[in-house]
Amino acid sequence: MFGLKGDWSLEVKDRYFTLEDYTGAVPRWCTGCGDHGILAAVHRVCRDSQIKPEKTVAVSGIGCSSRLPHYMSTYGFHGLHGRALPVACGIKSRRPDLDVWVATGDGDCFSIGAAHWIHAMRYNMDITLLVFDNGIYGLTKKQTSPTTPLDVPTNTHPSGALLPPLNPLSVTLGITNISFVAQIVDWNAPLRHEVIKKAHEHKGTSFVRIIQRCPVYVESIGKALQDEPARMRLLTHEKGVQVDDMVKRLFPNNAEHDPSDLAAARALAEDDSVLPLGILYHNPDAPQYDKMTATGLDMTIEDRLAGMNEALDHFAL
Amino acid sequence: MSTTRISGDTKYLFKRDKTWWVKLAVPRPLRGALGYDLRRSLHTDDVETAREARWEAIEEFRSRFDEIRATQANGTAAAVIHPVDESDEPLELQRGVRQVDQHIVEIVSDSGEGAQKCGQILGLVSGKMGNGVWTVEIIPAEIQPPARERQGASGIRVRMGSNYMTNMGDEADVVVAFNEQVLYSRISNRAYRKGTVVLLENMWAEDPDERIRNQYKEALADFEAQGLNVIELPIQQECLKLVPDPRKGKNMFVLGMICSIYHRDTDIAKAEIAKIFKKKSEKVININHDLFDAGYAFAREHIGFSFEIPASEEDRLESAVVMNGNTAAGLGVMAAGIEMVAMYPITPATSASHYLAEDFHLTGGFVHQAEDEIAAIGFAIGASYAGKTACTITSGPGMALKTEMIGLAVMAEVPLVIIDVQRGGPSTGLPTKVEQGDLLSTLYGAPGDSPKIVMAAATISECFHFVVMARRLAESFRTPVIMLTDANLGTGVQPIERPEVTEEWFAPPLDQSDWDEDVAPFDWDEKTGLSERPIPGMRGGEYILTGLAHNRNSKIAYDTASNQEGMDMRSRKLAAMFATMKPPEVHGDPEGDLLIVGWGSTLGAIEEAVDRARAQGLKVSSVHLRFLSPMEPGLKEIFSRFKKVMTIEINYSDEPGSPLVTEENRRYSQLALVLRAHTLMDIDCWSKVPGHPLQPGTIHNVIESRLEEIEGAEACSA
Ligand SMILES: Cc1ncc(C[n+]2csc(CCOP(=O)(O)OP(=O)(O)O)c2C)c(N)n1
Ligand code: SF4
């Protein structure tokens, strides 16, 4: 209910939201699943930014990860496999007042929804896009996804994935008009929170690829990284992520990276030997399509009627 | 229904509704002239009598083949004009003014010669003079076909009448052709009849290229053999007196000629010309006016015949607007208060979005060109879910892609308007041509039960008004509404009554009041299946929409009771809507021998054919359905008042008597199939997929021949 402002004066808000105000049903994800941590981060970012639950919409496709909206107590749209982004963009197109989040999986976003991924990035509407990348199809029980590492066995490729995995970061960084590209791992809470918060604050489509553990089907993927932190490189910068030294100590391999440098971001993404974590690219000035689609919202019905008659006049005999 | 087994010799014979028919396949080279087969009723149900009687008919059919072969051997092209009564004096060419109640004019040329503009002005002038008008463009298959190509005909057909015009009519009465080659494709489309007057540019007779001179000569002989009244005119030469390059401007000379032949008001015509060139200089307008005047004077002097089409007072429009069905649908979107159209380009639907892209801002709307059709409908569903009922416009292949999303909108009860401008299918099919082939896929083409509202506009005016109705129905019934139109309505142009849009037509402002937390997001009324919908932004209404089976609280629910209840409630909405509907009106007498049932763009042609048949004393009526889901009430009762009920549609059905087709396996046309299931009555069908609109003359022939088969019916020859 109350908040103290910097000058010690008392600010009385009519509503103050706690974590509970964003928390929905009890998650049905497996124990040890990385999705739990991501959900917690989303709840916290919503709470910290005090967005109204009724003004928040969580949109998803189909998959384990796409269950996220059910675990929110905001508005939600759990739609079709691969099609979260068109729906989210449509919501935003005429309702710029709504805070739109998208939860999607590696299959959902990079396979069946790949066309929408590329185009939504270019539309750059103000949407927070979280890709839960567990490197596998979880919900449908362990089929190869576009990001399944080479040689990892799945039910569709029992002797191991045949082709090298798609690199979602380099693909995303190759799209025109992108404005925010980041990568995190689900198991580091401070970094997770920091990046999702920055993604949410950013005006435009913020793409966050989250390396997410699926201990049930592909435990090896998360484990390999956890066992060998040197395979990850934490990127920090005053314009990007700033974390305290404790976090840095967990990522001995860290470096300064200016997120406005697209060429450097692409080089980092291309390097298969280490996984870059943090904000790779940020351009707050990229044109936003939602600014274009939302024209005319303030027209009154009288204005519209006058416009209608003008339109009909064009065809008058 | 019982079928009698017939053994023995039934060569050339087939049976339809107890009557024996004789049929002979037409040899391939003659099909252009005669169709696939010749057939005739033998007026008997006795197979022995039929066996006897067939030979006379077969003989006659064969002699018709010979006749056609003879004309073809004379250098005539495959196409032959339908024979009409011979008379020594071609009526069309008789000197003096003749009054007619309707006429069809075509202007054909190579593309880029302005024939369409010429026809459009003719249509506008006639509309302003109070005539009924239907205009349709003749579009070549290629974007820029080479000059003087037979298949390259580009132009326009203008049907003008005393009364309101509802379709493009039958064969043309007068044709102006800028060269002789483009006439061939029109002839093979059966656009002309014996006696059609062709005003032909004669410059090709003197062309420096010998090949062209020969082509011209041959064509003249062809046209004459087919009974066209060709009048060669020095159009180019006359235009050269005024302009150095008549390729630009010849169309205005021709317009002047036609305006003279049809006694059009020259002041109106010149005002329209000035309007078209209003962005150009005064000089350009003057040159075009001069060309028009020259054409007018030329026709006065050199063309002896002319026609008057008096405008009927009772059909005069109060205040007209001129447009095609796609533009009408676009304007309907605006008048419905829809603010978002999400689309992906596809012929023949795209021009609706082209229009919206131009004017949508006037009512505060936006056209989103999506990355594909799935994204387009997803985008529209997103906007609709967020409280701004949106629209997606497409054609068959796009509908196929949208199927999964339509199911989601049904399942999650998202209001949405989907406009399908049907084209020929399956697959990429006939992109620019008309078909009514999407009815079944629209009704049933989804996994699971997917009840939704499906309606079909039958006129250009309905293309406008039905969108307004669709948005309202979508919101009232919390469901997607599919509005079917087709390439015929989409591209046909005519003056229609200007709609008087009022504020109530627009969607009300977004409701963002608090939601009563005790009301579930799917608080279904058991009786109607209806429920109120929380809109994002409404405090207390937060819910998670899902395409999974769910209960009233929109919680995922796989249990039997929840799944059954959800299915019941979504289906109940159609029953609730059905309860509010009135039976369709019968066109013609309420009972009789034959009832034609149609839907969509065939309305005008069917009713015109029915009126012609009724004028002959035939007992035929018609009914035209606007709603296909829910089906309109009272059909069984209406149908039972007729000896025979038959749909006429532009989609595929097996023709009785075709190889291997039996009463048992015959595949019916789409509406017929639905109506058979709906009424449990033996509803017949006649359907074709000609790639062009059905014409009243064709339907009239069908009516006559079907009446012959009905026992006790008054046939035309009786
Ligand atoms: C059109 C369609 N095709 C296939 C499916 C089946 N399906 C559901 S989820 C899924 C893959 C999920 O993988 P991912 O997106 O990586 O999500 P995860 O479960 O791993 O979080 C598939 C193939 C479907 N629901 N719809
Ligand atoms: S299957 Fe994997 S991704 Fe799905 S909930 Fe379980 S652990 Fe998480």
Ligand SMILES: [Mg+2]
């Ligand atoms: Mg996955």
